[in-house]
Amino acid sequence: MRRQWAGSGMRTALRRLSIYLFTAWATITANFILPRLMPGNPIEQLIGKLQGRVTPEMIAAIKAQFGQGLNEPMWVQYGHYWGQLFHGDLGISITLSAPVSQVLSSQMWWTIGLIGTAAVVSFIIGTALGVLFGWTRGSRADSIIPVATFLQSVPYYFLGTILIMLFAGTLHLFPIMGAYDSSLNPGWSWAYIASVLRYAELPLTSIVLSSLAGWMLGMRNMMVTTVSEDFVLMAVAKGLPRRRVMWHAARNAVLPSVANLALTIGLLVSGSLLVEQIFNYPGVGNLLVSAVGNEDYPLLQGIFLMITFTVLGANLLADILYYVLDPRTRTASVN
């Protein structure tokens, strides 16, 4: 017999959802307002910024971006803006002279693939290690902690650079830049896929290595706290084998990490900017940095929107996961 879902969990879920919706709205609105905050006519402003390096296509793109009627009241422009968004029209990139949405959809899979895989792999390995180190707390294995702390503090781009230096530069074990062998044609051929995997190894390793330490330390802390709970002692008192007790503790300890996973997606997105810079890997990050450098505002805004929505989506997903995994959020407590 199922209980009603009248618990506090539902209320919290709705609250979280409304926060995300609000954030989404705020981001979109900010994207709208920011260029218009700059003094003067935005179009002229932008052209001025580009300092004469403007081609007719660019002017067309800018005009398309801001739509017609800059003399119309703000609200009307705002409405147009939303209308454009609902049509999937994010404007036209000034530098690439192509619709932003098109540019994004072609590039974003690289980022998602790399970051997604890296996130999952480092989460699994880091959490597993954290469980082990938390469980064996007090043993010689504790000396891993300063090492892990150091590793965690190593700036990501530094680690990536060092890896390149060691493996690609000196030892010539890994390819240096790009996502695949440029002599191959993209497609579902075995050679292409193999090449993609090969080129992804180094960037993937560097992301995993640098985020691993964070997961491990966090999980270890949680594990240590969980092991000090009474129910773990109960499990031992019941005469259960050690493995089983550790499993029980780990299951409970991993919950906050799941919540943290969502927050870390945000960090990994930031990290992707760096990966792509260092390894010359295609993706959204690379686009963002070059868009900033070239002051390609439509592209910039489009990317920012995309990143934000991805992160919000990931957060939402993690909240749902938490809801599913922890029964305390679902049904109301009696006391």
Next chain:
Amino acid sequence: MRSMRVPRSPKVLVGLCILGIFILLTLIGPWIAPYDPNDTSFVPNLRPSWQHLFGTTTLGQDVVSQLLVGCRVTMVVGFIAGSLATIISLVVGLTAGYIGGRTDEGLSLLSNVFLAIPGLPLLIVINSYLPAGEQANPLVVGLVIALTGWAWGARVLRAQTMSLRDRDFVEAARIIGESRWRIMLGEIGPNLLPIIAASFLFTILYSVGVYTTLAFLGLTNVSTWNWGTMLYWAQTNNAALANEWWWLAPPGIAIALVGTSLALINFGIDEFINPRLRAAGLTARQRRRVGMARRPRLGFTPVHRSEEIKKEASS
């Protein structure tokens, strides 16, 4: 108020030492730098030697001078941004947690929004909207970093304030009739100190990280020396491929060391806040001295008869 017993664990001491060294370098770095970091008159790509402790760059600049001079900007921006962010988070968190109601709803919403939006991209975007002159100013960058990094601390402080709000001593102050602000600052504030300290250190860590990352991406003024900029120049000159480790390693390791020291000190504060994390009992080395084989396992309380202990103590 609880007694503020500073845990004397080695981790914290190491962290403090390292941080101390870097603070020292922040103060005297530019003075003790052997050469002008911008000076390109040296032989490029030299390996470390007594004349150039960390060698030279592709442009013929002395690395160690860059490192020492860059220390100041890096640390100062990190410190300022961190302090600013902590102040904001303290004000927001304390107010939201104590006053509650609508104020809390609004402030929580604000911090949740800032938490949800990814930091680095936001930073990059805001930075790009700034006029070119301001972009170069490290202090402005620091401000922007603070504006995007306060949310985490605010959330933590809010939670803590809320749990303290209902405690007896606060209730007593309320009954006496102390004003809201006095209660917040005088009663609740001091009890939040460990958390504020941890949050402060963490935020500095974050700020240093973000600032150097921005510099690495070339988004700050590339002529101001900081560790991130050093790596930017190294990257654009393909130092990695040329195996010029003496150029790459120092700034990166410096950043890592500063981060590590802050994290270690934070460990100490963590253990202070959450006693369960404190090492209960002995470390492995101490145990071996006492004669106990393995670490005490859960559900297997060790039996160590006093006669044996006495015997060892006298031997």
Next chain:
Amino acid sequence: MKEDPFVPVLDVTNLSVDYGYGDDAVRAVSSVSFSLGRSQVLGVAGESGSGKSTLVYGLTRLLRAPGVITSGEVTLHLAGERKGEAFNLLTASEDELRQVRWSQVSIVMQSALNALNPLRRVGKEFDEILRRHDRTSSKTSRQERAIELLSLVGLAADRLQRFPHELSGGQRQRVMIAMALALGPELVIMDEPTTALDVVTQREIVSELYELRQKLGFAMIFITHDLSLLVELADEIMVMYAGEIVERAPAVELYGAPRHPYTLGLMNSFPPLQGDRVHMTGIPGSPPNLKSPPGGCAFHPRCPSAHDRCRTQAPPLATIEDGHRSVACWLHDSSSTEAVPVSLSRRATSRIGQGA
């Protein structure tokens, strides 16, 4: 009183437990000895920090770090399949301990909310225990047994589907008790099982425990700081202070006529449910800092009857009155010249009848 011959279940001799090692060590339990027979109930009473929990967790080797057992012997006389075997709890290996745990000795912890896994339904916890005991059992038979156990404590079968936070405090504690009895152990240790509950539920559970004990015949160690709970339930009561036994006597006699000032103080800290209003006194001061205990008798700073000898010499636990009572107090020492206060003397009127 039972006329059965004394069949030992648990023998504890000179057990001492420290927290910490070497110079930092704090003695939490000092040379405690007692014996428990079949179906007997031993009540252990004292304030927080008196060492009562440390004692029972120590003797079952469940004490967490930095606890360490520094002396003594603990023997559990097994029943059931291994009847008659004398099991040395202090020298047993981990595997041997595992064999004995829950099937011979089980424990009910203080806070059921913390002792039950918040992510698991209650039924799963039962299933796990029962499966460990008999791997060949079928899921249905295990479930039936679980339902049976729940009915023993008066809970409906649907409680099995609940998560711990969905049950009330009293229900949770009853679940814990049912779980403790699942494998039919001969010794059940209860660590303040009712402290977190309201007074009425407390009394209910205590009387339920009494019935269960009558029915199933297990021995019990019941820890509490509320002496009044022990009067009807316990056969013998042991009062602990600062890690030592300060008084031990059959329950009725202790409650009716306490001999140690601390026992008297404890009793006066809890009002009886019925009967006349009693003037509450409590015990002034607070428990000693075990790192630097007071010289002489550990209780002397708070004792209204303390005299010079108490400050310098620690009284041993001595038997008095025909040998079935013992107390550690200079007042009752044969060489003492101090006058024993009326409330602590033989002539004190029994408190039984004032309700408990």
